[in-house]
Amino acid sequence: MPTTEQGPFPPFDRFADTVANARVQRGLHEHLAEEVVTYVLDGQVHHEDGAGQHTVLRPGSVLLVTAHQEIRHELTMQPTQEGRAARWLSIVLRLPWHTQAPVTSVQIKDAGDAIPMTTTVVERPVVGSRARADSALGLECTDFEFTGEAETAIPLGRGHRGVAYVLQGRGRIEKEPVEAGMGAVFENIGRLAVHGAPGFRLFLASVPRTDSDESYPEGERFQGARYPGGKSR
Template identity: 25%
Template sequence: MTTRTVTRIIPAQATSDGAGVKLKRSLGQSNATRHDPFLMLDEFFSDEPADYLAGFPSHPHRGFETVTYMLEGHMLHEDHLGNKGHLRDGGVQWMTAGRGVIHSEMPQQEAGRMRGFQLWINLPAAEKMQPASYQDISADNIPHLKLSEHSEAVLIAGRSNINDSDAVGYINGSDSRSRSTDPIYIDLRLGAAESASFKLPIDHNALVYVYEGDVTIGDQHLDLNTSAILSSGDTLIVKAKSSARLLILAARPIGEPIVQYGPFVMNSKDEIEQALKDYRDGVLAIA
């Protein structure tokens, strides 16, 4: 057994995106804060409508996937394909931008709490120009693995083993479509003084993001709103002093050059120029 340890800590920084939505960004603050194939991780969390009501009006993407996980709130996705999807408490939207998608994500509430995450996952060069697609996954379709009276794991994607129990997320479980990065996405909720042991593929890059409480991995203490990049290994052990909640993310690295310009993520400057031209010409999302 090789236990994963913390190799780097990335505190989340306050910023805004879209039309002024306030959020905290850990991965993606700069090119140096990516972790292949993970490009960006944002947390949005506010009880103040002014922080989120402007939402994310129509904007393009090309070359990667977005995963939006809504803990609390109601957001409507609409795109150029005519799709509409309502994202509500505990739900997930998994969107593959591929060749191109033009969409909006707008709050459908005028008051109350909006809380959740958006993760960007890169696509390999051979898959960047595939047709765009997306799926909405309601909370009642996402498996929960009970670990104890006070602890559980919400299994969004991937296959792993937690405390000697097989754990299969909705993506790779009910939705059997394969993804070349083989992503694992788990929301771990630990009770006070409890721990969890994960078996993760040794060829996967992995990280955690703490969004409630604090935890310990090895001899490293991790505070609230902190991402931690993990070493290689086949086992991850997370311990909580008080109750804690954190995201466990792992995926097979791509190992290709990354050139990003805002919402476009490609492998070369020429491909970025082509994406900009396609967007200007109105053919970004046309095969």
């Protein structure tokens, strides 16, 4: 999600749900012409950048790397957490070269404050206009949690393309049954119909269409639900 079967889904390039039970250091890796979002769900995650700066990320922490120029970094389980589990979500998006070059940066923020959407649905802005981390691509990421059984329509705005990923629990997206670890892709959908049981948690990420995005079809598209190839446990 995006998967090989679904084909290219720019600017979304890779998506991973990582659970680490031990610290494995593979060294710094690079990002170039990419924007990368990391959202910590459980445990503590250790971040090291190319300048040798070390930061501990905790549940609710957001790491947003905008790499117009090369950035090197590494994410591992925090050493003091050995014997426990850490979980984080990662999304890699391609930065288009034909747009005005964004500033290369590394942002480490907390997710936004929880906002009641209904009496049984709470949304937490992770990246975007209502969050503390800003994306060069206009990426909007939100974490939805259902405290009780509910059916709701999440506004997206036409001309957007995105991914939906189930963090925990069971529910339905556009009437299709989903459970933890499953995801779907969508575009040009004004609202996303979601039904969730108590404890259902859904992560949404979407970007607006630009005038130069010829790859975007004009019609609506919803494709799911399935387990993404990037799941790592």
